[in-house]
Amino acid sequence: METKDALVLLANSNGVSGQENNLHKVIIELFESLVDEVEVDSLGNLIFYKKSTNKSDFKLMLAAHMDEIGLIVNKIEENGFLRFSEVGGIDKKTLVGQEVLVHGKETILGIIGTKPPHMMSNEEQEKSIKIEDMIIDTGFNKEEVEKIVKIGDFITIRREAIVLENERISGKSMDDRVGVVVLYDIAKRLQTLKHNIDVYFVCTVQEELTMSGGMTSTYKINPDIGIAIDVGFGYTPELKRNQTLLMGHGPGIALGGNIDSSLRNKIINIAKELNIPYQINVVPGQTGTDARSIQITREGIPTLLISIPLRYMHTSVELVDLKDVSFTSILISEFIRTIGNKPEVINDIVEE
Amino acid sequence: MLLEKLTLANGVSGNEKEVRNLIYKEIIDFADYIKIDKIGNIIAYKKGKKKTDKKILFIAHMDEVGLIVTDIDENGFLKFSTVGGVDKRVLVSKTVKIGENKIPGVIGSKPIHLQKKSERNEAFELEDLYIDIGVDSRTDAEIKVNIGDYVAFDTKYEEFGNGCIKAKALDDRVGCSILIDLIKDENIEYDFYVAFSVMEEIGLVGAGPVAFNVKPDICVIVEGTLCYEMPNLDSHLMPTRLGYGPAISLIDRHTLYDFELREKTVSLAKQHNIPYQYRKTSSGGNDAGEIQVSGEGAKVLALSVPTRNIHSSSSIIKKDDYFNTLSLIKYLIPSICKEDK
Numbered sequence: 001m002e003t004k005d006a007l008v009l010l011a012n013s014n015g016v017s018g019q020e021n022n023l024h025k026v027i028i029e030l031f032e033s034l035v036d037e038v039e040v041d042s043l044g045n046l047i048f049y050k051k052s053t054n055k056s057d058f059k060l061m062l063a064a065h066m067d068e069i070g071l072i073v074n075k076i077e078e079n080g081f082l083r084f085s086e087v088g089g090i091d092k093k094t095l096v097g098q099e100v101l102v103h104g105k106e107t108i109l110g111i112i113g114t115k116p117p118h119m120m121s122n123e124e125q126e127k128s129i130k131i132e133d134m135i136i137d138t139g140f141n142k143e144e145v146e147k148i149v150k151i152g153d154f155i156t157i158r159r160e161a162i163v164l165e166n167e168r169i170s171g172k173s174m175d176d177r178v179g180v181v182v183l184y185d186i187a188k189r190l191q192t193l194k195h196n197i198d199v200y201f202v203c204t205v206q207e208e209l210t211m212s213g214g215m216t217s218t219y220k221i222n223p224d225i226g227i228a229i230d231v232g233f234g235y236t237p238e239l240k241r242n243q244t245l246l247m248g249h250g251p252g253i254a255l256g257g258n259i260d261s262s263l264r265n266k267i268i269n270i271a272k273e274l275n276i277p278y279q280i281n282v283v284p285g286q287t288g289t290d291a292r293s294i295q296i297t298r299e300g301i302p303t304l305l306i307s308i309p310l311r312y313m314h315t316s317v318e319l320v321d322l323k324d325v326s327f328t329s330i331l332i333s334e335f336i337r338t339i340g341n342k343p344e345v346i347n348d349i350v351e352e
Numbered sequence: 353m354l355l356e357k358l359t360l361a362n363g364v365s366g367n368e369k370e371v372r373n374l375i376y377k378e379i380i381d382f383a384d385y386i387k388i389d390k391i392g393n394i395i396a397y398k399k400g401k402k403k404t405d406k407k408i409l410f411i412a413h414m415d416e417v418g419l420i421v422t423d424i425d426e427n428g429f430l431k432f433s434t435v436g437g438v439d440k441r442v443l444v445s446k447t448v449k450i451g452e453n454k455i456p457g458v459i460g461s462k463p464i465h466l467q468k469k470s471e472r473n474e475a476f477e478l479e480d481l482y483i484d485i486g487v488d489s490r491t492d493a494e495i496k497v498n499i500g501d502y503v504a505f506d507t508k509y510e511e512f513g514n515g516c517i518k519a520k521a522l523d524d525r526v527g528c529s530i531l532i533d534l535i536k537d538e539n540i541e542y543d544f545y546v547a548f549s550v551m552e553e554i555g556l557v558g559a560g561p562v563a564f565n566v567k568p569d570i571c572v573i574v575e576g577t578l579c580y581e582m583p584n585l586d587s588h589l590m591p592t593r594l595g596y597g598p599a600i601s602l603i604d605r606h607t608l609y610d611f612e613l614r615e616k617t618v619s620l621a622k623q624h625n626i627p628y629q630y631r632k633t634s635s636g637g638n639d640a641g642e643i644q645v646s647g648e649g650a651k652v653l654a655l656s657v658p659t660r661n662i663h664s665s666s667s668i669i670k671k672d673d674y675f676n677t678l679s680l681i682k683y684l685i686p687s688i689c690k691e692d693k
Contacts, residue, residue: 077583091464093476094445097664099518109512111666116580117439118635119589128475129441135582137660137668139513162447162456162506164486165496170447170458237427238462238480247488311484312460315445319458319484 003185003329004322006030007161007169010177014101014156016070016087017209020044022103023066027180027203034187035201045217048183048201050190058197060336061223062186063214063290064179064230065207068172069314071100071155073136080142081135082110084155088208093128094315099158100136104149109158110136159316166248167322174318176207178308178325179229185329186336195336197224204290214293218301225263225302225339226294227332232281232307234319242282245309248321250277251328252307258287258295260302267304267335276331281307306332354378355509355529355674359519362449362504364418364435365554368392371414375528375548382535383546392550393558395565398535400542404689409545409568409650410534410681411559411639412527412575413552416520417663419443419503421450421483424494428487430457431479432503436553440478442664448483451501457483505665515671516594522667523576524552526657530574530678540682542689552639556606559639563646570613570651570688571643572681576669577601577631577656588632592658595670597627598677601654603634606641610651617653620683626676631656655680 001009015023021044028046032038037049046066052058069088076082082102086092100110114134117125136155138145161171183201190199200221204213207230218226232252235244245252253268255261271278283305286292291305308328311319363371375394380386383396394414417436424430430450434440444461459481464472483503487493507520519525531546545566549558563571577599578591592599600617601609621628631654640652657677660668 079581079583081581081583089464091445091461091467091472093441093472094461096439096444097442097661097666098445099666109510109518111518111661111668113580113661115582116578116662117437118578118633119580125439125441126475128473133582137513139516139518139668139670141514144514159447162458164456164458164484165492166486166488168486170484170486233463233466236460236462236484237425237429237482239466243466312445312458313463313465315460315463317445317447317458317460317484319460319486 001030003181003325006184007178007181010180011161011171011173014103015067016154016156017067017206018087019154020067020205027066030184031187031201034191041217041220043213043216044205045213046203047217047221050187050199052196052198053194054196056197059200059221059223060197061200061202061218061221061226061294062183063202063204063226063228063294064183065176065213065290066180066203067205067208068156069208070157073149073151073153073155075151076142076146076149077135078142080140080145081137082149084136085131089314091314092131095134096129098316100155101158102136102138102149102153102155104153106148108138108148110138113137157316168319169322170317170319172316172318174310174320175231175313178231178320182229182308182325182328185325186333189329189333193333193337197336197339199336207290211290211293214290215297218294218297222298223301227304227306228289228291228294229306230289231310231313233313234309234311236311245279245281245307247309247311248323249279251324251331252279252281252309254281254283254287254305254307256283257285258283258291259304263302263304267331270334270338271331274334277327278331354532355517355525358525358529359509359521363415364502364504365415365551366435367502368414368550375414375532378532379535389561389565391558391561393562394548395562396535396546398544400540402541404542406570406689407545407566407568408685408688409547409566409571410531411547411549411562411571411573412531413524413549413558413639414528415551415553417553421497421499421501421503423499424490426490428489428493430483430493430497432483434478437663439663441475443481444476446665447506448503449506450483450497450503455485455496456506457485459483507665517669517671518666520665520667522659522669523662526576526669526674527574530674533678534681541686544685549639556639556642559642560646563643563650567647568650573638573640573652573654575638575654575656576659576662578633578636578662579658579660591633592629592631594658594660595672596629597673598680599629599631599656599658601631601656604637605635606637607644607652609653613651613653616687617680617684620687621680624683626680
């Protein structure tokens with residue numbers, strides 16, 4: 001499948017943190033012909049194993065999280081409206097008037113309603129609307145909706161991805177389905193690229209909430225190197241330049257305590273040699289990504305974090321540039337190709 | 353339903369062309385007389401089998417609330433103003449269509465991770481919002497869009513729930529659709545006029561010229577109106593309720609509705625077992641405000657289909673309310689016209 005189509009397909013698929021099994025089928029179908037083994041672990045992580053061209057005992061883990069932020073039903077009102085709370089860092093300001101899908105016995109459409117502005121004081125109109133003042137309207141009364149929906153059912157924001165100018169794509173859950181698509185793109189490239197290490201493509205669960213998928217999958221695989229592929233704040237005028245990445249200018253390579261500096265230098269050198277655009281993304285503290293989970297698993301694992309620039313993070317119009325997807329997968333594929341064997345990397349680390 | 357085509361057409365106030373063309377084509381074969389006036393209103397006349405001295409006009413407005421591009425910045429982002437009453441809080445995290453070529457764009461927002469604590473509880477200011485079409489410069493943006501382009505919400509028409517419809521611009525394409533159904537009905541006994549007005553949402557602009565032209569004795573405004581039923585709210589604070597039938601207006605910011613006309617409407621509804629409700633708020637307003645005082649004046653009645661999330665990207669109506677409003681109108685015509693005969 002074309003990378004662009006895969007991105008639209010995955011962004012339009014639904015899997016709130018904790019309900020990623022909804023995504024298993026569509027993601028496995030993408031990867032299974034490209035890898036040697038497919039595994040679903042006990043938390044629901046998807047692990048795709050691609051053997052090295054020659055026999056190797058060196059393991060690289062690439063991780064992107066497949067879960068998305070969303071909502072969960074917590075009450076059904078007398079008139080049939082649903083009440084809800086957040087799953088993950090959702091911005092309540094993005095919810096008003098939003099269409100959602102309620103994943104009950106069947107998946108049904110809902111629209112988030114609130115008090116109309118005519119009935120609010122001027123002061124009230126300047127405030128963001130609280131979650132407790134919102135309802136989900138499914139067009140059913142209580143009796144009807146209770147046949148389909150129960151407390152605890154997950155809700156996803158509904159948005160079909162759209163293609164904008166310059167091959168930029170906007171939709172929900174680009175964070176981090178775009179990372180999953182980078183993994184897919186790398187897997188495609190590895191079909192024709194000789195590599196001397198084993199590669200594990202991991203689509204992790206629950207990154208938005210507990211980061212537990214990254215921990216358990218890393219424990220299981222026990223890789224020599226881990227690379228988390230996630231998203232970084234794309235530049236828009238209201239943001240500071242030093243907090244952000246420019247769209248279309250290549251992936252952000254993170255620099256900070258979460259990142260192994262020799263690996264970072266290695267990947268930067270590859271980018272320079274091959275003229276692959278990249279940006280430096282300074283993160284002095286915890287990255288809040290699977291890179292953190294990978295780094296501190298077992299006795300510690302050298303880790304990289306590669307971020308795809310993404311605008312409007314945690315809204316339903318998250319925007320990415322397909323050029324950045326290509327740059328990222330080319331860069332990581334080259335990294336995979338040029339890592340020869342275990343001693344070479346160990347030496348690098350010792351030299352630092 | 354025709355309502356699908358009507359709501360997918362874009363007609364932000366002042367730019368009703370696409371909607372007007374659609375309605376014109378739809379009714380031309382059914383009207384005995386049709387004209388588009390100098391500011392873009394459609395006025396049509398339909399003869400009945402019987403003559404009447406009463407001039408009855410039914411009116412619905414073609415326009416919808418939306419946005420207009422006011423500037424393109426050096427990074428290619430589009431700044432905009434609202435056209436009509438749009439709550440700034442419904443704009444964030446939405447997709448839109450810009451201009452005649454319907455260029456897709458998105459309205460994003462500062463990521464929650466980078467908002468200060470105080471920012472999290474404040475609504476985004478309109479002047480801080482912008483539309484992103486994917487370009488990086490003003491020059492690239494200007495190939496696709498221009499200052500002055502109208503912007504409409506990008507919402508699908510869908511039927512859902514128990515007989516509900518979700519779409520944009522249901523205020524007042526629902527009224528337009530009912531009046532199109534009315535004029536297509538060949539069994540209405542008496543003559544009547546139908547008008548589709550422009551620019552209602554920016555101050556009842558079209559209705560005055562329509563009334564001047566038609567000089568109606570009686571005018572029935574057919575609208576989509578406020579519907580809000582938050583839980584634990586006393587029913588008197590709910591302007592209308594979904595599925596409870598056409599809402600009969602009592603009073604709003606512009607109009608005191610004719611007492612006898614609404615009493616007659618209520619008794620007709622009772623007689624024919626059509627559910628009805630009163631519109632229980634005095635806020636808002638519609639074309640009645642202009643028509644009531646045009647020329648020597650006209651008696652006005654407003655019948656509305658309750659519309660949840662009005663003036664936002666995804667409004668909701670119930671089909672039963674639509675058909676009950678249409679039925680009530682059909683009973684109303686002979687009832688008004690017979691009177692003097």
